[in-house]
Amino acid sequence: MSTRILGIESSCDETAAAVVADGREILSSVVASQIDIHRKYGGVVPELASREHLRQIVPVVREALMQAGMKLSDVDAIGVTQGPGLVGALLVGITYGKTLAQALGKPLVPVNHLEGHVHAVFLEAHKAGRAARLPAVCLIVSGGHTVLYEVKTEGANAQETGAKLNYRKLGQTRDDAAGEAYDKVAKLLGLGYPGGPILDRLAAAASGTSAPVKFGVTKMKGNALDFSFSGLKTAVLYHVRENGEYGEEIRKREEALAHGERKFEQLLPLCSPKTLGLVREFQNAVVRDLVERTLNAAEQLSSESILVSGGVAANSQLRAAFEERAKAAGLEVFFPSRALSTDNAAMIAAAAYSRFRAGILADTSLNADPSLALA
């Protein structure tokens, strides 16, 4: 008989619920995104996020159970994101998870959101019939995080057995997360929110266009596996300010966005070759930085594989660069699908399984921890 865990995720701007069997088989995964609510503010507004989670949590959980063909009483345990994330947003999922666990007399498993992102990679690998060999280096790169971990296990074949994993933080961003840099650069260029998907496509369309400016490698004093993206974002800002000709097209794109024209096909004709070249150069710099530091870490630690997860892992150039560089270094690289890259609850239910098996449970005193560390 399999162990079926209901996962609940509400750490940022996605309300999500999923049922996963034995930490591997996704029986259902439902995500209610709040992008349309936060778009006009150019970023996630915590207060609005909490209110929207409150509206969505009950129907989203109900839908996840229905899609899995289950009743609440069929669930073996409830896994809920404890942190890191926005405190008011986390509290909605935690309170609901706690209430369900209490009312049903089921175990409650507290999950670290970042461990969820690691498990998203394993879920995808399992679907593809692959197994990621450990120790691995895992890059979690999203709108809220850019962090490198070493992932190890004591047991063999952790992906298949659900053995508990051990994590060691190798480096992290000292300022903006990579996704945040995408979002800020898109905003200053009049390309809307979120920035990642549109900049990804514009950069692809710019292939062959010459760069109007060159961005160098960010040197890090101290830990060379740390990241920094705010200098790059500021360099884009200064370049745009110093070159007045960007102003007119930015204004036109902002006008288009105000009319709801935010699709790639609508924005591309409003971008000059110079803008496309700038976007491409920005993306080159981000990708180069993420790939180089991750590969350096893998080399230093003699890792078996590289795992890449989080919203920015959906980036096509990042994927291609990792595939190429990892192959050259004789390493296997693993990504989640796009749906599993961004925040979802299947990854939370999968991470909950290994914790459940290790007997890591929470009681009714469980509270949100906005800066919960992964260890």
Ligand code: KG4
């Ligand atoms: O993991 P996620 O859904 O939420 C958190 O931030 O936790 O990631 C969202 C972030 C946003 O900053 C978005 O701009 C970025 O991921 N993103 C991308 C792409 N798709 C989403 N960045 C670069 N390229 C993409 N294709």
Ligand code: ZN
């Ligand atoms: Zn996330």
